Amino acid sequence: MKTPDCNCSTEAIWRYVDRELSAREMARVSEQLRKCENCRSIYEAQGLLARSLTSSFVDSPFGESFVMRSKERFSSAGISRPAAPGIRTIEGGTKLFFRSKTFIRTAAALLLVSLILVAGYLFRSPLAQPLGGLRVTGRDEVSVRTVDVPGQASQVQPSPGYSVFEAGRIYDVPPGTSLSLLLGAGDGRRDGVARLEVSGPARFSTDPDCTVENFHGNLIRGVLRARVRHRQKGETFRVSAGGLHQARVIGTVFVLTTDEGSTSLAVEEGLVSFGTVGEDGEYLESSRVGPADEVVTLSTGGGGDTGSSESVEAAPVTVQKAPATDSPAPLEPGTTGIDPATGSTGKPPTGSEAVPGSLRDQLDRPANPQGE
Amino acid sequence: MLAEDREYVERVLTGEPEVFEQLVRKYNRLGGAIAYGVLSDFHLAEDVVQDAFIRAFEALGSLKEPGRFRVWFAGIVKRRAIDVLRQRKTPRMRAVSLESGAGEGRGLGESVASDSRRPGQFPDESQLDAAVHAERRRQVLACIAGLDEDDRIIVSLKHMEGLSYKEIAELMETSVSAVESRLFRVRKVLRKKLAAVLNMDSPGS
Missing domain, CATH: 1.10.10.10 (Winged helix-like DNA-binding domain superfamily/Winged helix DNA-binding domain)
Structure with missing residues (x-):
């Protein structure tokens, strides 16, 4: 029988059945069910339906049995082995490569080790220092060039497995390819301290003297997306952009693209200080960029070599950005940063460049069209 | 949950592919629910979820936010299930008229x-x-x-x-x-x- 003060809400009772109410609301409905016969009959009918629906899935092939049944298929597809189809790697990386027990157990993997060791020997650089894991993702036909000396590129056929990410390298990333650089993964650390994705066409280099703690890379051209963990005091993470601009990254995730002397920055998380660097290495902040600012572009006008300080000083720096919503936080010492680089090949631009509105769209495109 | 997924994904990407099994264990039922929802067939759904895990493993490097593996994987499952549904080109299971005792055939x-x-x-x-x-x-x-x-x-x-x-x-x-x-x-x-x-x-x- 319905009590006079009861509105008998079926929705509220469903939320009760589904445990979607707060503790206080649960208690209130519970009391209502105790007092109102009509509510109780609704509750019992709903409970019966819910149990029937749930029990109808009892024969589903999912759960632990799925894991057991799938092992063979996953194993043949490369899951649980270091080398996965569609993941292509260049050079050595034996430390990580040998970490998997499954790999050691499979005879096929021994062949891959041989290939990787040979590639590592053939294409090693005297300047190279292992910094982290390097993976190359993309279509199967993609190849990646490593360049020890600019202009003297050596073609490396990608081999399955993991490799080290080295200092003193230049990586040419062809169109349709994406380099995923895991900094700090090759020195015994389980998780990389930074992850960089360079979308081709692009050229990216690492300084000969950079280390995991004081990383210095240079995006000569192309688009780079970085996720950087908070560094300890005294550690730095610097990525050059086109030889002209510098950004000090306070946050953790940012996207940088550079072309023809114009550098654009999009920040997904945190706060980034963005500016230029003179010949003496002095950093001049132009703006601070956060997630609300969309894409900010620094362009330098005037003639001359893009790498020279004269062209930087002579030309006005134009900043295009949306108004910042908050006043910037003070820059912390030892945070990440982006500074000027050597080896820029682009011509100096004139005036400000248009903001590349499709930057995020480009980065959102999956490197592997078959995957995601 | 997000932090755990992020850790799993990053460990797979940094040389511990066997950790992917944790993601399989954690999300196969979720994938199964989505695939079954599209296909109304447990056997097809199982194939789809296996395919989706393989595709996810292959494309893991393109996952921009490792902590959002669950949503990303769910999208892969759904798209794969829809592909399978289209390939079959057969009508889905019919609704059952319980009043007449018809539908799937057996009363x-x-x-x-x-x-x-x-x-x-x-x-x-x-x-x-x-x-x-x-x-x-x-x-x-x-x-x-x-x-x-x-x-x-x-x-x-x-x-x-x-x-x-x-x-x-x-x-x-x-x-x-x-x-x-x-x-x-x-x-x-x-x-x-x-x-x-x-x-x-x-x-x-």
């Missing part, structure tokens, strides 16, 4: 009679109970199969995987209130269609 009596037992032997009580429960499950699933695709997915996510409204909303890329009202409506429809089946358990029925 309750037929199901019990065809239960596995030696010829000439009457079914005992436990066999009858099992047959009744199996038949009821079959009819409930047939009713779910007659719903719209999104409704089937929501019902699967709720009652197969036991997700909250909020979790379903995240996976379906809709609002919590939309999920809630949809679940209310769908279960009202199911309640009506399944009245005869559900009354089997009621005293005096």
Whole structure:
């Protein structure tokens, strides 16, 4: 029988059945069910339906049995082995490569080790220092060039497995390819301290003297997306952009693209200080960029070599950005940063460049069209 | 959950591919609920989820936010399931008319009679109970199969995987209130269609 003060809400009772109410609301409905016969009959009918629906899935092939049944298929597809189809790697990386027990157990993997060791020997650089894991993702036909000396590129056929990410390298990333650089993964650390994705066409280099703690890379051209963990005091993470601009990254995730002397920055998380660097290495902040600012572009006008300080000083720096919503936080010492680089090949631009509105769209495109 | 997924993904990417099994263990039921919601077929759904895990493993490096593996993987499953559905080019399971006892073909009596037992032997009580429960499950699933695709997915996510409204909303890329009202409506429809089946358990029925 319905009590006079009861509105008998079926929705509220469903939320009760589904445990979607707060503790206080649960208690209130519970009391209502105790007092109102009509509510109780609704509750019992709903409970019966819910149990029937749930029990109808009892024969589903999912759960632990799925894991057991799938092992063979996953194993043949490369899951649980270091080398996965569609993941292509260049050079050595034996430390990580040998970490998997499954790999050691499979005879096929021994062949891959041989290939990787040979590639590592053939294409090693005297300047190279292992910094982290390097993976190359993309279509199967993609190849990646490593360049020890600019202009003297050596073609490396990608081999399955993991490799080290080295200092003193230049990586040419062809169109349709994406380099995923895991900094700090090759020195015994389980998780990389930074992850960089360079979308081709692009050229990216690492300084000969950079280390995991004081990383210095240079995006000569192309688009780079970085996720950087908070560094300890005294550690730095610097990525050059086109030889002209510098950004000090306070946050953790940012996207940088550079072309023809114009550098654009999009920040997904945190706060980034963005500016230029003179010949003496002095950093001049132009703006601070956060997630609300969309894409900010620094362009330098005037003639001359893009790498020279004269062209930087002579030309006005134009900043295009949306108004910042908050006043910037003070820059912390030892945070990440982006500074000027050597080896820029682009011509100096004139005036400000248009903001590349499709930057995020480009980065959102999956490197592997078959995957995601 | 997000931090754990992020750790799993990063460990796979940094040389511990065997860790991917943790993601398989954690999300195969979720994938199964989505694939079943699209296909209304457990065997096809299992194939789809296996495919989706392989694709996810291959493309893991392109995952921009490792902590969002669940949503990303759910999208892979759904797209793969829809592909399979299109490839089959056959009508989905028909809705069952419980009033007429038609639909999938076998009625309750037929199901019990065809239960596995030696010829000439009457079914005992436990066999009858099992047959009744199996038949009821079959009819409930047939009713779910007659719903719209999104409704089937929501019902699967709720009652197969036991997700909250909020979790379903995240996976379906809709609002919590939309999920809630949809679940209310769908279960009202199911309640009506399944009245005869559900009354089997009621005293005096």
